[in-house]
């Protein structure tokens with residue numbers, strides 16, 4: 001199956017409806033994903049990206065229905081991660097001498113993955129490749145989100161091939177932003193940004209400003225995952241500039257795990273104190289042991305403050321809480337406040353451990369947190385409510 005994007009540009013990728021986990025088990029994909037490969041058939045023919053390895057045979061088989069493989073003049077490999085390059089070895093086995101255009105780091109990562117000495121052609125920002133009447137202009141985009149990442153711009157059709165940027169893990173038969181459910185689409189976009197791009201936000205802003213400074217007309221953004229932005233493509237660019245700029249909504253998120261419900265009760269009472277004091281703020285609670293971690297991270301991304309709770313166990317904290325703390329440390333959230341809470345029976349280290357982790361992850365601690373010995377009694381419940389009020393104030 002191919003889909004005409006514009007004039008001689010065709011989508012020749014794979015819609016993966018079944019995918020529920022990406023990056024191993026690291027990223028939940030509730031709505032599947034797509035691996036977008038594009039075929040450009042001008043006087044010269046270029047293929048942009050491939051698909052993930054399990055679909056390599058299907059991809060190459062479908063591609064042969066669109067073009068005689070020997071007629072492909074250029075292979076563009078903007079990113080070596082295997083959801084993009086997985087079908088490259090099979091494709092290249094049919095056309096081993098065809099030049100591959102990628103960044104200097106792209107050569108390293110492609111060689112690192114496949115140990116092949118393909119006909120690599122290194123490109124850098126501003127380099128052009130003629131397809132006849134139209135040209136591809138290359139723009140390096142290091143750390144968006146790998147060192148090898150690269151954008152390409154097709155003159156004449158005014159298409160930006162943005163690779164992972166502006167994408168979403170979102171399977172749809174419709175493939176264009178104006179044809180899909182907007183809530184689903186933007187939920188997947190913000191989840192993708194929060195979980196993958198947050199640490200690279202300074203580079204996101206810099207790269208977008210650089211690309212905008214070229215003053216190139218922009219009609220379409222062809223991402224490597226999810227739908228193609230053909231209706232007001234600038235809307236996702238504006239979202240990225242907003243999300244990259246220490247984004248927050250008027251939301252406080254409480255995440256916790258619990259053994260005998262003491263820490264859960266604390267979470268709920270703190271939440272009710274926050275709501276009592278501030279009727280405007282959105283308060284959300286998530287039990288980390290029962291909630292998808294990528295959805296939790298998306299909510300943390302949207303928050304101005306978070307509370308993290310765990311009972312003390314073996315002088316430590318519960319594994320689900322330790323896991324999310326490790327994750328948010330790497331994501332480098334900025335401009336967010338935080339506090340810890342938890343029940344304990346005798347030693348009671350959990351709030352201290354959580355606070356230290358939050359601080360080292362870059363959160364601004366509100367205080368030393370709140371802890372309750374044994375199960376919360378009426379006095380402790382009142383303290384939790386008051387704590388929530390004080391926090392909201």
Ligand code: FEO
Nearest residue numbers: 079081083164224
């Ligand atoms: Fe879509 Fe960085 O892989």
